[in-house]
Amino acid sequence: MSFFDRLKSMLQGLNTADATSDHPHANPIQGTETPTDLAVNQTDALLIVHHLDTAGNELQAPDMIAGTVGDEIHLPAVTIAGYHLVHIDGLTRWFTTPQARITLTYERQAGQPIWVYAYDIDQRQLIGRPTMYRGPLGQAYKVVAPTVAGFKLLRSVGDLTGEYTTTAKTVLFFYRNQSWQKTDLSTGYVQISHVTPVYPYPGATTTNYLTKLQPGSTYKTYMRVQLVDNTTWYAIGDDQWIAEANLQLTTGIVGQLHLPAGYRVQNHRQVRQTGDVSFVPGKQVHTYIEPYGRYLTTVTHGETVNLIERLADDNGVVWYRVQDRGYLPGRYLTNLNPPYC
The missing domain is CATH 2.30.30 (SH3 type barrels.)
Incomplete structure (x- = not known):
């Protein structure tokens, strides 16, 4: 129910209370006057209703309501797209003077959010918490790429500037580990040439993996990374990396599993x-x-x-x-x- 609908219901209730009262002045409403308190002289009255935003700017042309002193005031139902009513100043139930004004103040509605995500383009996962931008409808926004420790920004997808609307938007920022220079997602096979430790990430110098890979063994790889120091590393599983210095490329035929024909x-x-x-x-x-x-x-x-x-x-x-x-x-x-x- 809109504000004006609630206001109309309240005024109708007041009319009913007056009609059923044993005395025309029973239960008076503080700050208002009843028709019998006003001079019944058929004096013309004009009420001007202003529609302002919170900064005092007119949102539309004022409404002019004509009547007679002593008549009940009937405010028009007003809907202003993108705004909602927050305050009324000068409201009375009756025309009390030949000229009066009421000021309705509206607040800009909030637009739908802009969601911002930081994404590791190589590991295919989010890095950091999503960020949300909020603002009033129609207000301009500008999205700034978040700073992610240890990563460098590559590119973005989505509108970095625009206005808040009734539709939520998404902006993706893609990052790469700052120590990574090139990546290759093509798969292949490598054969171990020396006893090789397995590390949790490229360039690591310590590891919690106790098992070392033995010479002659063959493994499938899922990513190759060249670091800024020009060393190359191969992924053989999730968080399992080996250095290129300890291996050689192979067709992998020996290491492939041959399944039964059926x-x-x-x-x-x-x-x-x-x-x-x-x-x-x-x-x-x-x-x-x-x-x-x-x-x-x-x-x-x-x-x-x-x-x-x-x-x-x-x-x-x-x-x-x-x-x-x-x-x-x-x-x-x-x-x-x-x-x-």
């Missing part, structure tokens, strides 16, 4: 289940185009996903196909519903 026919079935992704809180795990294949996308720890296919190989490794998201090893899924399908 793998897909004998050991897979369609399912209709849901499951919860279980990896590391706040982290994402990759899905694959096919079992043991290339990365396709990621799913987030705690996310509930729809499962449409189940596969198992002779080694007991179970894979599930996530609807529209590729294949995910079964060890990353919990709370299957139904448990068996």
Whole structure:
């Protein structure tokens, strides 16, 4: 219900109270006068209603309401797009003088927010908390790229300037680790030439991984990064990196897993289940185009996903196909519903 609707209801209630009162002056309203208090002389009256914003600017031409002294005032229902009424000055129930004015003050409504995200373009994850810009409808905005420690800004997507509207907007800023010079997302295989430690990130000098890779072993890689110091590192898993100095590129034929010829026919079935992704809180795990294949996308720890296919190989490794998201090893899924399908 608008302010004017509530005001009309209040005034109607007052009229009813006057009509049912035992005395025309019973229960007088403080600050108002009843018709019997006014001189019934048929004096013409004019009320001017001003519509102002909070800065005192006229929002539209004043309304002029004509009547007779002693008559009840009926304010017009006014709607001003983008504003809402916050204050009334000079309001009376009756025409009390030949000339009077009422001032209605409106406040600009708030526009929808501008959401700003900082995104690591290589690791494909948010860095830092989203920022929200707010302001009145029609007010100009200018989005400034957030400063992210350890990262350099590459580019942005979205309107950096504009006006607040009734529609929310999004601005994405893409960053790269400031020590990274080039990246390559193409996959391949590497063969270890020396005993090689595994590090949590490119350029690291200490590691918590106790196992070292042995000469002659072959691994699939998912990203190659050249640092600003011109060293090159390969990712062989999530947060698992090895230095180029200890390896050589290979076709990977020796290291590829050869599945039985009847793998897909004998050991897979369609399912209709849901499951919860279980990896590391706040982290994402990759899905694959096919079992043991290339990365396709990621799913987030705690996310509930729809499962449409189940596969198992002779080694007991179970894979599930996530609807529209590729294949995910079964060890990353919990709370299957139904448990068996």
